[in-house]
Amino acid sequence: MSDADVTEIAAQTMMLAAKVAAPILLTALAVGFLISLFQAATQIQEPTLSFVPKMISVAVVLLITGNWVLSSLVDFTEHLFDQLPRLLDRT
Template identity: 75%
Template sequence: MTDTDVTEIATQTMLVAAKVAAPILLTALLVGFMISLFQAATQIQEQTLSFVPKMIAVAIALLVTGNWVLSELISFTQQLFGELPRLLGQS
């Protein structure tokens, strides 16, 4: 396994992690932004008002995108295991 192989695997891993995390993070970001606008408009500064809707929205995003996330992770893992003989065969 060469340095190039390690760098390529690390790059692919970070891209898959970003793709898998994006729907959840974007959901939390959008819900948090909407709640911040609501709190600024109404001057209600309740802490649970921002936490509970974000938690519910993230749970819904996980339910909606769960199959896709799992298939992406399985695909990446199968690709990585498929490359093992090539990677271990090099000196």
Template identity: 85%
Template structure:
């Protein structure tokens, strides 16, 4: 296994991690932004007002995108295991 192989696998891993994390992170970002706008408009500074809706929205995002996330991770793992014999032959 060469340095280029390791770099390619690391780049693919980071891309999969970004794709898998994006729905949850974007949901939390959007809900947090909307709650912040609401708090700024009403001057209500309650910590649970920010935390609870964000937690509920992230849980819903996990329920909606969980199947896709799992299939992406399984597909990536299968591709890594498929590449393994070719990577080991190059040593």
């Protein structure tokens, strides 16, 4: 296995991690921003007011995108296992 192979696998892994985490993180960011705007407008500074809606929205996004996330991870793992013989022959 060459340095280029390791770099390619690492780049693919980081790209997949970003794609898988994006819906969850963007949802938490958007809900947190909206809640902070609401708190600034109403001057209600309750910590649970920001935590509970974020937790619920992240759970909903996980329910919606969970199948896609799991299939993406399984496809990537199968792809890596399919590449193993080719990568090991290069040594």
